[in-house]
Amino acid sequence: MPTFTCPDLPLDGLLRAAALRDPGGIAVRGAGTALGFGELDALSDRVAAWLERENEGRPGVRIGVACVLDPLFAATYYGTVRSGATAVLVPPQAGEEGLRHVFATAGVEAAFVPARTAGLLARMRGLLPRLRTIVVTGAPDAALPGTVLALRTVLQSAPHAPRSGPCDPASVACVQFTSGTTGRPRGVLLTHRNLVANAKQTALAHRLDRASVTLNHLPLYHAMHLNSAVYAGARQVLCQDPGPFASLRASAEAGATHYYGLPARLHRLAADGPDARTGRAAPAGSRLTAVFSCGPGLRPKAARAVRERLGVPVIQGYGMTELSSLTHCRRPGDHRPGTVGRPVAGTECRLVALDSRVPVEVWATGEVQVKGPQLMAGYLGRERRAARAEEDGWFSTGDVGYLDDDGALCLVDRLAGVPGRGGGNAPRARTGQAAGQAAGQAAGQAAGQAAGQAPRLAGSGRIVAGRPGPVHAVCPCCAGTPVARRVRPGHAAARTATGNAVPEPEPSGTTVPVLPGRCPAPEEAAGQAACPVRGPAVPVTARTPDVRGGPGNFSESVREVVCDAG
Incomplete structure (x- = not known):
């Protein structure tokens, strides 16, 4: 691996x-506001100076910063860490319960938030x-x-420059909460070095690079996108209009x-026809690369x-909050x-x-582990490495997948009982009704591991058709015993750095061969098939669970294999 x-x-x-x-x-342009790099840096200085005075020079004070898609987020974000805080x-769409959890758990003492969030607080x-x-942020005094x-009032009263001294790159710069798809969101401690x-x-x-212009059409301002663009010296354009065609027009204009x-x-x-305003297809501009x-x-x-x-590649990647967030990415x-x-x-x-827990070869399915400088310092309230980080620095993600010959990662499932991780990233092979069983599955998994049994996959009874290679399925009648098999090419859903994959129906005619003495393939019709415990004549029913859409669901058009044995 090249030196980084x-x-x-x-x-x-x-x-x-x-x-x-x-x-x-x-540096960044939003609706009616454009800030140069020099202006943004000076504005961040004013925020830092005000916070230094408010916090009486105490380091590490926790300051809430709402991730609003607005240039002022960049100023409050960088100004906060520059002050030593x-x-x-803070997700700006959070309700009272979510805000209470974030603010109480983190011990937030001051916050930069939009008017709606300020009213709730x-x-x-x-x-x-x-x-x-x-x-x-961004509201007149009278309102x-x-x-x-x-x-505006805060900045007018602030000194022009902060007094902050040198910063330890290993110190915590940011607390970001996980999505909480399988439990209460957890605060992830990210250091300056992690984020840089x-x-x-x-x-x-x-x-x-410095010639790049990024069009951000997301509902939130993700720190990963802000930091990477600032590092590169790229120009950022923020499109707050949720309409897809409006974003394409903004892309072309910028x-x-x-x-x-x-x-x-x-x-x-993808589904809409021509732009309703013009009646024509809306190009995103001739400079667009991806x-x-x-x-x-x-x-x-x-x-x-x-x-x-649009005539350009569509790129997806993989990551989670605990990893700052990106670890894998398709290249343009x-x-x-x-x-x-x-x-x-x-x-x-x-x-x-x-x-x-022994490393497996290419095409063999196993739990994904990652090591790198972006690995978090720990969880809030547990200021140490996560329990699932090994002594040698490998972080166990809880996701199950395999690597192809070129080192590209394919995801297929998630271990049951492993909490969902950052930003809604964790894949799910379970449908919604399984969420209530999480605690029981976690206890069962722990007991099974203590007894020397293999961990149970979250997608019990499911298998994914991906590139050729062994994939673990779980036979429901075999107490969760993982079964290795080979599959033919099909759709293996990708996952990005900030979300869960959505299922896509398998193309007609896709088949998965059955290995002798193994559970039935997902595309087989109901009938007789082999089970590794009960023998070669177990009747099964193949059905497709309804898992389309919705946060927390992950599937690659798998079929659920239900064992009819008593």
Whole structure:
């Protein structure tokens, strides 16, 4: 693996370096607001200076920063870490329960949030005794409650420059909460080095440079996209209009080279006809080089339609909050549907057997483990490495997949009892009704492992048709015993750095051969098939579970194999 060197900078140093290189260049442009790198750096200085005064110079104070798709998010995010405080990322769409969990768990003392979130927090003040100050971004003073400050007022009263000294790259810069698809969201501790390393890794994987223009059509401002663009010196354009055709017009007007979109919106783009406003197909601009699907997995059919409509590859990747977030990515010039790509620079990936934990060979299925400089420092309240991080630095993701001959990762399932990880990334082979069984499955898995049994897959009784290679299925009548088999090519759903894959129906005629003495293949009709425990004459029924759409569901058009043995 080529040597990867992490820049020796604090997180806000990415912005400082960009401002020194190109102070007049546009860093980020939103609706009615455009900030150059120099302006953004100066604004971050004012935020940092105000926080230093408010926090009385205490390091590590936790400050809530709402991930609003607005240029001011960049200023409050970098200003917070520049002050020596820790940024706690707040989803702006969160309700009272979600906000209470994030703010109480992290011990947030001040927050930069939009007006809606400020209103909710103001009503919850009695439940959040540590919250001292609420600052509203992008709102006029007259619209605010008396207990809430406007960012404009805060900046006017702030000193012009912070007094912060040198920063330890190993110190925590950010707390980001997981999606909580299988339990309460957990706060992930990300250091300056984690985030700076992943900024460079993402910029290299996405081929960002100073000539790049990124069009961000996501509902939130993900720190990964902000940091990677700032590292590269790229221009960012934020499109807050949720309409897919509006985003294409914005892309063309901005001369975008990289388009970041939510799969739900890309599905609409793939399905919709001509632009309703013009009656014509809406091109995304002649400079566009790739569309990056960020969030729930994009259906292969939709990816093909978007690729044909725009004439550029549609790229997906893999990652999770615990890994800052990106670990794998398809490359624009190496587009292979069915995989989430090869590891990004400086990242190692291996798969280990579910029972022995011994590394497996290419095409063999196992649990995905990752090692790299982007691996988190630990979880909030448990300031150490995660329990699933091995002594030698390998992080066990809980995802099950296999590697092809070129080192590209294909995902097929998730281990039962392993909490869902960052940002809604964790794949699911279970349908919604299985969520209530998670605690029991976790206990059963722990007991089974203690007794020397193999871990149970979340998708019990399911198998995925992917590239040729052994894949683990679980026979329901065999107490969760994983069964290895080979499968023919089919659709293996990809997963991006911020979401769950969505199932895509298998093409007609796809078949999966049955190995002697193994469970039935998913595409077989009901009838007699082999079970490794009960023998070669177990009647089975093949049916397709309804798992389409919805957060937390992961499938690659698998069929559920139900054993009819008593």
